[in-house]
């Protein structure tokens with residue numbers, strides 16, 4: 001049994017702090033064993049903003065390919081730089097364009113990672129946006145491991161985050177945790193008969 005974890009970098013900066021942290025998490029995930037990973041850089045993708053109901057299914061851009069990867073993933077790690085105590089516009093645009101995936105991501109594992117200038121620069125606000133996004137989609141949200149439960153890295157210029165030992169450790173911890181829980185869930189669902197599954201049956 002294998003699991004597949006996708007790491008998405010929502011920073012416009014190629015090789016920046018967010019990318020460094022997400023790469024670190026994916027590397028730790030692969031160490032868990034039988035885990036494949038894929039890195040997606042939103043800086044390289046063309047993703048148009050949502051322009052109102054009805055537009056979502058007709059916009060043709062790089063989002064369709066990204067959606068295919070997300071659909072087959074067992075775990076998703078979203079990374080963002082902290083911008084004014086929030087996530088980047090790139091990540092927000094991506095998040096809004098996942099509307100067609102609503103109710104299709106339930107039972108996948110999700111985790112967020114953020115990079116900001118200094119600690120307490122609004123990291124936790126941005127991280128909560130990512131976590132709330134996952135909860136809205138029904139994913140099972142995990143952190144690193146206590147005390148590294150807030151997966152936040154500090155650094156201003158590209159590469160600075162490497163000097164933030166706690167941030168780098170937290171990224172590793174959350175990558176491991178996503179891979180472990182994804183594997184446990186995948187194995188565990190086999191024990192539950194389809195008729196016993198009650199989750200995800202509610203409709204409005």
Ligand SMILES: Cc1cc2nc3c(=O)[nH]c(=O)nc-3n(C[C@H](O)[C@H](O)[C@H](O)COP(=O)(O)O)c2cc1C
Pocket residue numbers: 011012013015016017018019080081082083084085086115116117118119120121122123154155156157158159
């Ligand atoms: C428009 C803008 C807004 C920012 N706002 C914050 C902020 O609110 N808090 C913070 O700690 N850092 C802030 N920063 C700094 C970045 O979050 C920081 O440099 C981060 O490491 C960039 O990540 P990257 O290298 O992946 O792009 C801001 C940077 C920019 C360009």
